[in-house]
Amino acid sequence: MKALSLPLPLLCGDGIWISASLYEGQGSGITLIVLPAMMTRTRFYRRFSEHMAAHGVRVLVVCHRGMGESLEPSGEVRLRDWGEQDLPAAIAWARGTRPQDRLMVMGHSMGGQIVTLPAQVHELDAILTMGATLAWFGHWPSPERQGIRAWYWMAPVIARVLRRRWPLERLGLGPDIRPELVRTWARWGRDPDYLWGRRFGLAPHASEYRGRVLAISASDDRLGSEQAVRALHQRFQSTQVEHWVLTDGGHFGYFQRRPDLWDRTLAWMAQAPAQVGSSSPR
Secondary structure, three states: OOOOEEEEEEEOOOOOEEEEEEEOOOOOOEEEEEEOOOOOOHHHHHHHHHHHHHOOOEEEEEEOOOEHHHOOOOOOOOOOHHHHHHHHHHHHHHHHHOOOOEEEEEEEOHHHHOOOOOHHHHHOOEEEEEOOOOOOHHHOOOOHHHHHHHHHHHHHHHHHHOOOOEOHHHHOOOOOEOHHHHHHHHHHHOOOOHHHOHHHOOOOOHHHOOOEEEEEEEOOOOOOOHHHHHHHHOOOOOOOEEEEEEOOOOOOHHHOOOHHHHHHHHHHHHOOOOOOOOOOOO
């Protein structure tokens, strides 16, 4: 029986409401927060979430501010707030509603890049990522490197023209998104340290995180080169990172009808020990 997707509003610490989808699972003692890739619809993760819920995992798929169902918050929208505001709201909801569960995050692409931005990352018992990179263009081989570099220079120009939103939904390319988010992403991507760049004023907590970490990538992923994936996960200096390199599927295939991989992921999650209450920094 498929799990129902229930809409769930989340109130962030800065007073902004964002949307989320809840897939209720019982029995595993695990809550999994899914952080989507940029320009990716939350419903893209439906089959994956249904499979997890059918095996007892409670799944919360976050729709970040400035995109899709959370497109129109009042005031400024900043990409850093995906990690510093949206994720803490999801963690607080999960801990407040089922505190006994082990709490984990699956971050896809950008979702995996921003997961260590808040101090609340230390409340997570495990982090899983798919196609998450330290997305400086220099981590890609040619000719992808030149294409990504060109994108990082072109995106701010397009953002100035499309001031209110990028109409991706109308073009069938994904959810509409606020241009300032794309502009910030391009700015990070031009720095060799990406969001660790000193000029950005961010303070990711990857180096202190002590929970389990699983990085998943695909050898045919042109948007997530293995070098860029490894560069991101080398930032986890207080824990060992397990890395699965898939032979196919590209940047999105893991989430599309892959029950064999999902079952393997479930087995990995089941083995993750609880970190909350341990010696992990809080």
